[in-house]
Amino acid sequence: MRSVFDKLDSLEKKYEELGELIADPAVIGDQARWQQYVKAHSELSEVAAVYHEYKQASAELDDIMQMLQDKLDTEMRELAELEQVELEEKKETLEQKLKILLLPKDPNDEKNVIMEIRAGTGGEEAALFAADLFRMYTRFAELKGWRTEIIDAHHTDLNGIKEITFVIEGKGAYSQLKFESGVHRVQRVPTTESGGRIHTSAATVAVLPEAEEVDVEINPNELRIDVFCSTGPGGQSVNTTQSAVRITHIPSGIVVSCQDEKSQHKNKDKAMRVLRARMLDKAQQDQQQQLASTRKSQVGSGDRSERIRTYNFPQNRVTDHRIGLTLHRLQDVLMGNVQEIVDALVTTDQAEQLQQVD
Template sequence: MRDKLKKLIEAYEELEKRMMDPAVVSDPKEYARIAKEHANQSELVEKAREYLGALDDIDAAKEMLRETSEPDEKEMLQADISENEAKLPGLEDTIKVMLIPGDPNDEKDTIVEIRAGVGGDEAGIFAGDLFAMYERFAASRRWKVEVLSASPSEAGGYKTIEFKVLGDKVYSVMKYESGVHRVQRVPKTESQGRIQTSTATVAVLPEADDIDIDIKDEDLRIDTYCASGPGGQGVNTTYSAVRITHLPTNTVVQSQDQRSQIQTREVCMQMLRARLYEVELERQQAEQGASRLAQIGHGNRSEKIRTYNQPQDRVTDHRIGFNGTYNGVLLGDTLPSVIEALAAADRAEKLAQAV
């Protein structure tokens, strides 16, 4: 442990030197990358220095203890040794957790897509309920939600809705929501009182920037068209809606919910970067034989991760067997407890693999 932590501190100090290198300072992308890595390591290095300091103090006190014959001095030195030795187990456990490889996307904002699945109108209503749940959850954490694109369902809710969540370490929390969500309840549209099962898929994508993914202009086809739906006099007369196709991958994104074509185009580019970044991450993970980064289960759109059962007032997360109340989770009040349990299980699994 001691040698490993010394090397870690040396690498951190090397990063500090590189941040002062004129060649790095003059390259904004490289400087931003190094500065981010430096910031991510700072807390771990602080604990490593504290741990090594305690070991050095123990060694020094033991050396002095061998050389002295004074009872009072021996008692004082033994007390120092005992105090520092008592610190070591807690520091070691903390450092082991911090040494678990982190998800490089954890600091990022996210783009979330909710899509109604099986269940007809009820699936759209459920998709709307999930969006409202995430809105309340985001508000409780002082995060900001921006709707990027939405296709409302006739009976309420949404056929699809894509939105951006901005705030502190958003992806580190929201990534656990990717997958198929299933609801069992009596729909508002059901006159016979029969319970129906419906689904909605949730995809949580880390927001990608120019550093993460390079998109060439010649690889894009950009179409503009008239927006449709509510919006006032300008609707169907102004080409404010934008569709962008990434030709090499045939990835298509579109939006019509912004105030100008320039804003809509920028939103589409954000969505496109996020989707292409997700494809690249999945390719890397497939090569490494790994599951989705830092998620319990695969977290993909085909995996059923959670069931919301209204008649039994129960929500079950199938990845860890966590149970909560229907209203508590869907209203966003106890959703943090579910996510915290998933994160704890994720850390425990990684720690077990690292030992």
């Protein structure tokens, strides 16, 4: 833990130095440099505050320990011992929090998210389940105060979703949703089933951090851009003008389409957002193959046998198979109340990282 405190001392010193710099008139006059320092100061603020609280609790605990070595009457000793226990627990909690704050940060955590949901095995029932997942994530975004925007969508005649791509914009969106990637399985009696039999269907979810233009360099000469008429449910034409856009990045073979807007220009802008995200994702996969974080492993094939989570309607149950978490409030989860699952996944990831550090 000594090396941890050395790092904390260094960060605290840096935090104080940055505080002095952003108050320096010479720095304030250089807005670009001032904003850079403000951002760095803000990023260190939480760890500096927790470390200050930790040192304060340690000093108070030392005082109590010193007091207990003196002769005290029974009542004073009992109060001191009670305070000792409370301070020891507080110190341990803060120490654990500091370890988590010092874990390497995912550079994508603060970014917006581009989500892709596709119906997998199960026909129309899988498409209806994909629509349920889309509603779940958009409602979760609403609860967080985030903004949602559809990029591209292909619906079925029964209001199911064959596939949909959408953006969730909000601070820390990727840090909260990055563990949602994978195959989601549903077990229920479909509305189209007359015999009352339970069917198992699946839908795939991919979560990509939205890339900024500075994150990914795209050569316009390497793009093929096609325009076509938008289509509605069942392939019915709903737009007689060629406003839909399909962009192909020729070197990588990545294809993105968007037909949500009536404006060809807006569709192109949206498609470029998805293309940048997919290219950033691909670049990061190439760099981190040892972590098995390829897009294929994120999404899977959509087969019933592959799943990260099961939504069982007859049992009112949602089970995340990666962490063994089961909740018996399925409808509540589908209404967007997934924070408990999200928090459990984040906590598990942090615990695994801490094990590697320890």
